[in-house]
Each structure stands twice: as C-alpha cells, then as structure tokens.
Amino acid sequence: MEDEDDYWNTSETKAKAFSFDDDVLSPQEILAIGQNKSPGQAEDSLFSGASISNVKTATLPLSNLVSNKVLELILLAQSGKDPKAAQPQEQTVSTTIRRLVLGRPCSLHSHRSLRSKTELLDAAGAVGDGNAILTIVLFLIQTLNKKLVYELLSSRPLALNHYISFLQNEGKISELTDLLTMLGRSPDAAMHQFQQHMRTGGSVDGLLRRVTNLVANHFNQPGTDAHQAKMLADFVKLLEWQKFAQRPVLDNKSALSCLAYCCANHWHEGAGNMMSPLTLCQRQQISPLQYDWVVLNVHAKSGKWDIVESLFTKKDWLGRTTVSSHIPIETLLSRLSEMQASKQLLATCVNKVAASQDRLRLAQAFKIHSVVIETYAKQKDRLALQNYKMTLNPQSEEFILVENTLRDNSIKWKN
Structure with a gap:
C-alpha cells in the first residue's frame, strides 16, 4: 500500500492525473491520440501494466478517420454550443426574405457581402413587409458604415420612412437628426429637434x-420652408409673452389656451395692454374665427350671456338686430344649443338665415318653435302648421301661439 501511495503522490503522476475539470481537448490533442510515441518515451502509467504490455495493436492517426471539420463540430457539441449557430448556413436572399415574412428564424449574418445585403434590402422593399424592411435596415446599421447605409436609404424611400418612424417611436432623436442632416434635410432634422424640445x-x-x-441655426438660412420658419417665429413670440406674464398656469400652453385665460381674467383690459385678449390676438395672429370660438366657449361656460350676445348680435342704424359671427351658422347654433343658450338668442341667430327652407330646417332641428310657426305663417301653409301643432304639448306656450296664428284672419292661407 505504501508503494501505491508513493506512486499517486509523485509530482509527475499528479500532473498526468485525470480530472473532470480539465479543459476540452483541442483538435490537435485528439489527433495525437493513438499516434506512435517517440523512442524512449514512457508509456502512460495507467496502461503500463504487464497484463497489456505485450499486446500488439496497429494504431492509426485519428485524422485518417475523421476530418478536422467534423472534429470541430464534435468539440462544439462537447462545449454545449449550437453547431448551427457557430456556422450559419448560407441562405439565398429569397429564402431569407420568406423566413422573415413568415416569422421564422433565419440568419442574416450569412449575407456578408455588400451586394447580398443590398439585394436583401431591395427584396424586402419589393415585398413591402414593414417588419422585414426594418429588421434588414437595423442589420445593415450593425454591419456597415452608417454613411453607406444612409446612402442606400436615400434612394429607397420606403425603407427610409420605416427607419425614420422607428427612430421617432424609440425617441432616438440624435440618430434621426444625424440621418436627416446627412441626407440634406436639415430643416426636417430641426423640426424633429423642436418636437423633442416640446416633449421635454x-x-x-x-x-x-x-x-x-434652433431658429437662428436652421431657419434663418436661404431656402428654408417659409411656413415652418413663421411657425417657429410665432412660437418664440408666445414664449416671450409667457415669460412676461409670469403665470405658471400659462407655461408651455398653446396660444388659444393663453387667449382663453385672458378672456376669463382680463376681458375688460384695453388693447395695448399685454394681457388684453385683443393684444394677444394681434401678437399671435389669431384668426377672427378662432377668437369668436374661444370667447363663445369661455363666457358661455361661465354664464356670461350678455358678453356672448354683445359679441354675436349687433344693432343696425334702423335699430334692427343683426347677427355677426365668423363661426358658420349651423356650428354656432349647435354650440349655443349645447351650452343651453336662451331660445331668444337661438331664434335671433336662426332668423338671420336667408333661405326659408334652411331657416325652417334649422329651427326644427334645434326646436326653436317660434321660428317654425312664423315661417309656416309666412308661407301661408295652414296644413303644415296644423300638423306641427300635433307635435306640441297642449297648453304649452308654443301650442297657444299656433292656435292664435291659425285664427289670425289677416293671413290668407293657401290650403
């Protein structure tokens, strides 16, 4: 037993002892198995016993039996890696596109050449599948120079728009502005920066x-889009006005929201005062239609119908009431009805509709009974008025008005 212990404790034996923690054999080590040893080299101690020392077996190098490629696959399998993942199979462009469209796994990395990658992009564009297009564009971004990818995209609007939408949705404004600037679309890049500033x-x-x-660097240059330049200039004016107002409730609000605030809190301030609604309208070039709509909603919600009536009704030089509004009459009537305006105000508005048929239609739609009765009387249509009477509540004010109208001997009825 002592001899055996001495054997296992020798440093040489320890160095050659088998261990499950040893690294996986390399191909060269596997190939060396079974090869003849050089003269004088000792046999492995584990197999040097007398019982097998005299056995003569012809040995062949493993390389004569198994190729290097197969050995590498054996080693990959031994290491737990997927051999297919290590060596992507080459695929045709059509096969790759088909797999992408069907949602099946495929390896884009088998397409190594610029030509193959370009063909992939064109094939995806021809199919028109957004997911496939975006997947390939992102693959190109990973494997090619960005400038080269941008050049490819510049002549392929569909792929370019998909990539722009992706960058927008992901909030990658820096990459988006770089792309648009390199494509010569600096104003578009600036607008995306502006939108990002607004979101921030x-x-x-x-x-x-x-x-x-942003305005100084991108929108004061020749050839800049005039509409965009004006929009940003107006926005700068609005920010300057908000800075002057020093009202936190107005910060980052739209011009119409600021106008609503001024209408509610500074209605009686004269033009020239910075907080006056008229001054703000002039400064921000708010249209008369927008002004009328904001004033109507602000003062109707607060029940200030005297202001609403003074805005939309005027007296002419003969003392007759006229309606003046930039809001289309049907839209005006609809909103007044929703805000529960008085029947008198509704009747005043609908009576200014020139065509009798339109006037009658609107009066019936908004249940302005006085206008309906008056219109039928002017048309001398006794039957229509009697039929309308049947739709009214008995003894109601409008029911009594119909009866009195039907008894009016001054009207020469046509039926």
Missing part, C-alpha cells in the same frame, strides 16, 4: 433659449 418641456426660459438657437 421644462421652464419657459430654457425652452425659449433652445428654440431661439
């Missing part, structure tokens, strides 16, 4: 500083 928000001072710089 922050203090009025900070937003005013960022937007002012």
